[in-house]
Amino acid sequence: MTLxxxxxxxxxxxxxxxxxxELHLYSKDASPLVRGHPTCVVFPRDTxxxxxxxxxxxxxxxxxxxxxxGTGLAAGASPTEGGIVVVTTALRDIDLDxxxxxxxxxAGVINLDLTKAATSHGLHFAPDPSSQSACTIGGNxxxxxxxxxxxxxxxxxxxxxxxxxxxxxxxxVVLGGQAPDPIGLDLKGVIVGSEGTLGIVTRALVRLLxxxxxxxxxxxxxxxxxxxxxxxxxxxxxxxxPAALELMDQRMCQAVENWLHAGLPTDxxxxxxxxxxxxxxxxxxxxxxxxxxxRANHAMGVEIAETEEHRxxxxxxxxxxxxSVAQLAPDYYLHDAVVPRTRLVETxxxxxxxxDRHGLTMANVFHAGDGNLHPxxxxxxxxxxxxxxxxxxGDEIVAACLEVGGALSGEHGIGVEKRDLMxxxxxxxxxxxxxxxxxxFDPMGIFNPNKILPQGSRCFDFGGARRELPEGVWI
Amino acid sequence: MxxxxxxxxxxxxxxxxxxxxxxQLAPRSVRDVTSILRYSSEKGLAVQVWGGGTHSGYGTPVKxxxxxxxxxxxxxERWEPDDLTxxxxxxxxxxxxxxxxxERNQSLVMPERSNGATLGGVIAAGVSSLRRxxxxxxxxxxxxxxxxxxxxxLIRSGGRVVKNVTGYDIHRLVVGAFGALGVIVSVCxxxxxxxxxxxxxxxxxxxxxxxxxxxxxxxxxxxxVRVYLQGTEAEVAAQVSRLGGRSEPGLDWPADxxxxxxxxxxxxxxxxxxxxxxxxxxxxxxxxHGVGEIRASSESHDGAEDLRSWAESLGGNLVMxxxxxxxxxxxxxPPVGLDLQRRIVAEFDPSRVLNPGRLPGGV
Numbered sequence: 001m002t003l004x005x006x007x008x009x010x011x012x013x014x015x016x017x018x019x020x021x022e023l024h025l026y027s028k029d030a031s032p033l034v035r036g037h038p039t040c041v042v043f044p045r046d047t048x049x050x051x052x053x054x055x056x057x058x059x060x061x062x063x064x065x066x067x068x069x070g071t072g073l074a075a076g077a078s079p080t081e082g083g084i085v086v087v088t089t090a091l092r093d094i095d096l097d098x099x100x101x102x103x104x105x106x107a108g109v110i111n112l113d114l115t116k117a118a119t120s121h122g123l124h125f126a127p128d129p130s131s132q133s134a135c136t137i138g139g140n141x142x143x144x145x146x147x148x149x150x151x152x153x154x155x156x157x158x159x160x161x162x163x164x165x166x167x168x169x170x171x172x173v174v175l176g177g178q179a180p181d182p183i184g185l186d187l188k189g190v191i192v193g194s195e196g197t198l199g200i201v202t203r204a205l206v207r208l209l210x211x212x213x214x215x216x217x218x219x220x221x222x223x224x225x226x227x228x229x230x231x232x233x234x235x236x237x238x239x240x241x242p243a244a245l246e247l248m249d250q251r252m253c254q255a256v257e258n259w260l261h262a263g264l265p266t267d268x269x270x271x272x273x274x275x276x277x278x279x280x281x282x283x284x285x286x287x288x289x290x291x292x293x294x295r296a297n298h299a300m301g302v303e304i305a306e307t308e309e310h311r312x313x314x315x316x317x318x319x320x321x322x323x324s325v326a327q328l329a330p331d332y333y334l335h336d337a338v339v340p341r342t343r344l345v346e347t348x349x350x351x352x353x354x355x356d357r358h359g360l361t362m363a364n365v366f367h368a369g370d371g372n373l374h375p376x377x378x379x380x381x382x383x384x385x386x387x388x389x390x391x392x393x394g395d396e397i398v399a400a401c402l403e404v405g406g407a408l409s410g411e412h413g414i415g416v417e418k419r420d421l422m423x424x425x426x427x428x429x430x431x432x433x434x435x436x437x438x439x440x441f442d443p444m445g446i447f448n449p450n451k452i453l454p455q456g457s458r459c460f461d462f463g464g465a466r467r468e469l470p471e472g473v474w475i
Numbered sequence: 476m477x478x479x480x481x482x483x484x485x486x487x488x489x490x491x492x493x494x495x496x497x498x499q500l501a502p503r504s505v506r507d508v509t510s511i512l513r514y515s516s517e518k519g520l521a522v523q524v525w526g527g528g529t530h531s532g533y534g535t536p537v538k539x540x541x542x543x544x545x546x547x548x549x550x551x552e553r554w555e556p557d558d559l560t561x562x563x564x565x566x567x568x569x570x571x572x573x574x575x576x577x578e579r580n581q582s583l584v585m586p587e588r589s590n591g592a593t594l595g596g597v598i599a600a601g602v603s604s605l606r607r608x609x610x611x612x613x614x615x616x617x618x619x620x621x622x623x624x625x626x627x628x629l630i631r632s633g634g635r636v637v638k639n640v641t642g643y644d645i646h647r648l649v650v651g652a653f654g655a656l657g658v659i660v661s662v663c664x665x666x667x668x669x670x671x672x673x674x675x676x677x678x679x680x681x682x683x684x685x686x687x688x689x690x691x692x693x694x695x696x697x698x699x700v701r702v703y704l705q706g707t708e709a710e711v712a713a714q715v716s717r718l719g720g721r722s723e724p725g726l727d728w729p730a731d732x733x734x735x736x737x738x739x740x741x742x743x744x745x746x747x748x749x750x751x752x753x754x755x756x757x758x759x760x761x762x763x764h765g766v767g768e769i770r771a772s773s774e775s776h777d778g779a780e781d782l783r784s785w786a787e788s789l790g791g792n793l794v795m796x797x798x799x800x801x802x803x804x805x806x807x808x809p810p811v812g813l814d815l816q817r818r819i820v821a822e823f824d825p826s827r828v829l830n831p832g833r834l835p836g837g838v
Contacts, residue, residue, distance in 0.1 A: 099745040100743050100744050101744070144640045144644075146638060154611060154615050155640070157615075158615045167815065174811065175811065178744065178767065178789075179742050179767050179786070179790050179792065180607075180612070180768050181603075181612070181741050181794075182792070183807075183809075184810035184812075184816055184835045184838070185652055185656075185810075185816045185834070185838075186601075187819075189647035190643055190644050190645065190647060190648045193643070194643055210688050210689060211688075212689070213688050236558065236559060239581070240668065278688075278689070278706065278710065279687075279688070279706065279710045279713060281710040281713045282706045282707050282709070286707065338637075338638055339636065340558045340560065340635060341558045341637070342558045367638070371558075371636055372638050406636055407634035407635075407636050407639045408641040409639070409641050410639060410640065412640070413640055414640070414641060422641070425634070426641075426642060427631070429629065430642075432628075433628065433632070434642050434645065437643050437819060437822065440815065440821075441819075453642075
């Protein structure tokens with residue numbers, strides 16, 4: 001028997017693919033620089049089939065890479081070590097419990113479809129990545145995805161109450177549940193954001209939030225990027241936590257306007273989109289406060305969306321930003337480092353300086369309210385020299401963010417693209433602890449190997465440090 | 476018999492309320508903590524980590540060789556009011572940090588009546604604020620944890636930013652882990668601004684709270700239901716008039732019920748009412764509607780077994796927070812994935828010296 005034959009015996013012929021065209025299609029996610037070469041691509045129809053796949057993979061020591069819609073931006077779902085790509089899109093049940101404000105959701109359910117299903121009960125799923133019309137809940141869980149509205153409500157991890165997971169050995173477990181504070185270690189909490197390296201999530205129990213009674217969306221244009229960044233810092237410093245606080249620079253706005261005509265000003269150096277939600281009396285006063293802070297930072301005009309259509313148009317402009325970059329170049333390379341909100345102004349200055357120095361075309365659209373940058377470099381990935389320059393500039397941008405106390409990634413994940421930068425974010429012992437955690441979950445190392453942690457993260461020589469200490473020495 | 480380490484006598488302290496042990500230490504630096512834990516791992520000495528002692532009744536009692544108090548490691552290292560973050564030593568008392576933050580209208584969103592609990596203790600026990608229904612549980616506040624593993628490795632997880640997916644969330648795994656992975660020495664926490672408007676409204680029927688989309692909390696204590704509101708003054712005034720009950724300005728937080736036995740009952744949110752109906756007469760309670768958490772006290776453990784079976788059948792649990800673990804199992808049915816939990820703990824504390832056996836399933 002072979003790996004593929006064993007898989008076909010369990011899944012049937014049509015759910016196991018190995019034609020070159022199919023293998024090519026599933027050889028990468030939305031990240032432009034990394035492609036893998038899978039042995040086969042499988043489409044399990046239920047959790048039991050996933051467990052069988054894991055057992056077969058262990059028998060052949062074949063890597064397993066779980067994949068939802070493939071919208072990931074860090075090559076987390078690229079099968080760089082070959083093996084089996086497990087596509088979860090057939091796991092698409094939604095089981096709503098409106099009274100408890102929760103839903104059990106198959107890993108393959110599309111983010112926006114979940115919110116659409118919940119809307120008739122006056123509920124919604126808070127994490128709303130720009131890719132929400134395509135990305136799956138399984139992918140959101142794997143990457144601990146964010147989105148513009150995670151500023152006040154937190155990322156995916158804050159909205160996952162339980163998980164059904166296939167662990168090593170094909171063991172199916174249900175972790176967590178509707179009741180708060182399950183006892184024992186919070187395994188669910190560490191699986192969220194683990195990019196498919198600890199097991200395969202087949203279903204998630206998610207928290208649904210009530211749709212807020214009222215909302216105000218403001219748009220403000222600024223003469224300089226620094227003015228807009230300072231306005232963001234001032235909003236946070238004033239003790240406001242809006243539902244969203246998003247920045248787009250001029251190049252981004254121009255690209256969006258060419259394509260979507262969302263009414264963004266193209267003459268401003270930066271546009272700030274702010275949204276406040278809650279009771280009417282609250283949103284009215286908060287919107288006034290934010291507008292005042294904008295004007296104090298030289299906002300050229302303040303526009304408050306008066307209708308739902310107007311609001312939807314502004315958000316369409318924001319969420320279509322990445323798509324509109326296709327006008328600038330065939331590919332884009334994107335980092336998503338995070339910095340303290342007090343350091344936004346100087347960091348943005350450094351980021352522009354790096355792009356200018358390398359002569360690169362850069363646009364910025366980002367979650368300014370939580371300090372999560374998205375400097376986006378448009379380029380042609382077929383040009384190897386340019387690709388190398390882009391990568392180099394990316395590394396410099398990350399270094400600038402870490403310099404001010406930031407972190408590598410706010411919501412896109414580490415995958416392969418940022419894996420080797422992990423050493424600049426963590427000490428050897430920090431990485432060793434993470435590698436030990438991975439080993440405890442996945443002793444055979446078959447779940448999405450060589451992602452997140454750089455080679456050699458596990459240091460086996462720690463015992464040496466202990467032996468150097470003479471008996472009885474404390475300090 | 477343990478050899479008394481004479482050379483660290485200057486770290487020795489008396490810890491009121493701590494369990495019997497050969498000696499009691501209070502490290503004065505992170506380096507002290509790493510040295511102490513290397514030593515205890517080498518000698519196989521069981522350590523009970525001590526904060527404010529507030530949650531010492533949780534879990535299977537530890538028989539420690541020594542108790543380590545975190546009282547000297549409670550400095551505020553860095554408060555960034557304009558970034559809404561704070562870095563602080565684990566031994567800091569929650570109430571003192573909250574008092575400092577209140578001067579700039581900010582809050583940790585940790586237990587309101589903390590009775591001397593430390594930040595490290597609240598995080599290790601995984602207990603949360605009464606505001607958790609609106610502002611989320613303690614686990615969502617923890618941005619970064621610096622800790623010393625059982626074998627004395629100093630490690631850090633997370634970062635000092637409010638949104639972060641860099642590496643595995645070990646800093647979430649330590650929430651509620653009762654120190655089994657490591658001794659938390661300092662944390663970076665996400666703060667929340669405290670709006671100026673606030674009111675507490677007593678209502679006659681729980682259903683009446685439904686007119687507010689997302690109240691700060693809805694609490695029920697011994698027959699009375701109160702809705703807690705916070706926001707701009709205009710917003711709170713409008714909500715108060717819509718609720719139509721007896722209102723008072725400000726937030727008047729109730730204390731947890733106290734008794735010989737204390738409990739935390741956790742059920743799906745919609746079943747809080749049914750849970751209260753199942754409490755024996757004489758049990759006192761503080762229930763968090765919309766959350767599913769009920770804090771209760773009683774003078775005996777009669778009826779607790781039935782209550783636990785019912786909660787466990789719904790995926791919840793009944794945790795003993797204070798009582799006699801000889802008479803009643805503090806945790807109940809162990810969680811799934813116990814082997815995996817053991818393997819993880821073994822990676823962080825190979826000699827199993829930190830609060831050994833305290834977690835469910837004897838981990």
